[in-house]
Amino acid sequence: MYVDLGNALSSVASPGVSRESLDRLDEDVAVAHERIERGRANAEHGYAALNLPGTADPDAIKATVEPVADAEALVIVGIGGSALGAATLADALDSEVDTYVLDNVDPEHTTALLDDLPLSETAINVVSRSGTTAETLANFLVVREAFETAGVDWTERTVVTTGEAGPLRDLAQKHDLPVLKVPDGVPGRFSVLSTVGLAAAAIRGDDLDALLQGGRDVAESLSGSLFEAPAYAYGATTYALDTRGASVNAMMPYAEGLETYAEWYAQLWAESLGKDGLGQTPVRALGATDQHSQLQLYRAGPRNTMATFVRPRERIDRAIPATDVDGLSYLGDATLGELLDAEFEATEASLAAAGRPNVRIEIERVDERGLGQLLYGLEAACVLAGELHGVDTFVQPAVEWGKNAARGLLGAEGKFEEARAVEEKTRLRVE
Numbered sequence: 001m002y003v004d005l006g007n008a009l010s011s012v013a014s015p016g017v018s019r020e021s022l023d024r025l026d027e028d029v030a031v032a033h034e035r036i037e038r039g040r041a042n043a044e045h046g047y048a049a050l051n052l053p054g055t056a057d058p059d060a061i062k063a064t065v066e067p068v069a070d071a072e073a074l075v076i077v078g079i080g081g082s083a084l085g086a087a088t089l090a091d092a093l094d095s096e097v098d099t100y101v102l103d104n105v106d107p108e109h110t111t112a113l114l115d116d117l118p119l120s121e122t123a124i125n126v127v128s129r130s131g132t133t134a135e136t137l138a139n140f141l142v143v144r145e146a147f148e149t150a151g152v153d154w155t156e157r158t159v160v161t162t163g164e165a166g167p168l169r170d171l172a173q174k175h176d177l178p179v180l181k182v183p184d185g186v187p188g189r190f191s192v193l194s195t196v197g198l199a200a201a202a203i204r205g206d207d208l209d210a211l212l213q214g215g216r217d218v219a220e221s222l223s224g225s226l227f228e229a230p231a232y233a234y235g236a237t238t239y240a241l242d243t244r245g246a247s248v249n250a251m252m253p254y255a256e257g258l259e260t261y262a263e264w265y266a267q268l269w270a271e272s273l274g275k276d277g278l279g280q281t282p283v284r285a286l287g288a289t290d291q292h293s294q295l296q297l298y299r300a301g302p303r304n305t306m307a308t309f310v311r312p313r314e315r316i317d318r319a320i321p322a323t324d325v326d327g328l329s330y331l332g333d334a335t336l337g338e339l340l341d342a343e344f345e346a347t348e349a350s351l352a353a354a355g356r357p358n359v360r361i362e363i364e365r366v367d368e369r370g371l372g373q374l375l376y377g378l379e380a381a382c383v384l385a386g387e388l389h390g391v392d393t394f395v396q397p398a399v400e401w402g403k404n405a406a407r408g409l410l411g412a413e414g415k416f417e418e419a420r421a422v423e424e425k426t427r428l429r430v431e
């Protein structure tokens with residue numbers, strides 16, 4: 001993973017960070033790095049996730065999913081950190097296994113998907129760390145029933161990924177389902193390189209070793225200086241820009257397969273850093289598509305936004321056929337990849353020319369190793385940014401509040417006092 005901070009410097013952009021400020025910030029990076037290393041060494045909650053490239057066991061994962069290795073289709077049932085990592089891999093990597101993610105409880109969508117799937121050839125990977133998340137459990141019950149109605153034994157087609165205990169673990173034991181344990185100390189949004197993201201990847205036939213190798217590439221580069229560790233360079237620069245007014249960070253990969261990566265990043269950034277009145281709002285964008293929608297705002301709107309560009313240095317390319325149509329002949333000398341790269345360079349330069357901060361992240365190509373680098377790299381960047389901001393990166397109490405309110409409304413057992421806030425809503429109706 002390569003990071004270029006040039007367009008974040010105050011000589012280019014406002015807000016921007018001076019080279020001298022980065023040098024001073026590097027002392028804080030050294031302190032934060034020590035804290036992170038201590039957390040990793042003691043496998044503390046959250047920090048333990050940065051050990052996954054060395055602790056995940058790809059062979060055990062492959063062995064556990066073996067009963068569904070013949071699947072033609074895969075449904076991942078999960079939400080948030082229990083879906084977005086696997087969804088990112090599925091979006092980016094080719095597989096013969098058609099992969100679908102049920103991470104919402106829209107009945108029309110769920111019904112349409114189940115109606116279309118070849119259920120007897122379909123594998124289910126139901127994923128919930130807590131084993132209690134209402135959306136995931138509800139969707140799983142619906143999927144199960146669809147299999148039963150079609151006369152397909154769902155117990156033969158299901159792999160469960162969950163924590164040590166909980167309702168989903170109980171259900172798996174009752175039906176003797178293959179179960180993968182979510183490792184201790186790994187919050188959902190940091191779990192893609194564990195059983196949470198890798199079970200689906202294994203069913204799809206992705207190269208787990210290369211994914212973990214990508215993670216190791218970045219892990220090995222972590223050091224006490226942002227000038228030596230690309231992941232820290234990114235984390236420290238976003239922190240510096242945020243504290244200087246860039247409260248929005250638009251993630252804009254220039255690769256169609258990385259569209260879901262921007263979604264994954266949005267959860268990582270929002271849930272980890274949005275605390276104590278702090279945080280940088282993540283925005284999902286896609287190059288070149290969103291040049292034609294969002295870019296106007298980023299170049300000419302309020303000076304509160306930084307852009308993060310991600311691009312692979314190599315891609316499988318395709319020539320643009322020659323044409324003699326007036327004004328279009330220049331396209332015939334190019335490839336689609338060259339056009340996309342030109343759009344990328346032009347957009348980056350256009351923001352810099354307007355004094356708008358942006359950072360470039362590159363990988364060699366969108367493959368398992370490159371994805372391992374991008375995923376682990378942003379996790380390490382996020383942990384560093386959390387240290388610099390002084391927030392508790394690994395909790396999400398605000399999300400838990402809403403989960404409790406929804407469960408209370410549905411009449412779940414237990415005291416969900418948050419549900420009362422729904423009744424107490426302030427109303428000013430206009431009809």
Ligand SMILES: O=P(O)(O)OC[C@H]1O[C@H](O)[C@H](O)[C@@H](O)[C@@H]1O
Pocket residue numbers: 079080081082127128129130131132133136188189271396399400
């Ligand atoms: O894996 P689960 O326990 O089902 O949790 C799924 C998701 O639930 C909540 O929304 C949390 O805020 C997320 O961080 C978590 O990833």
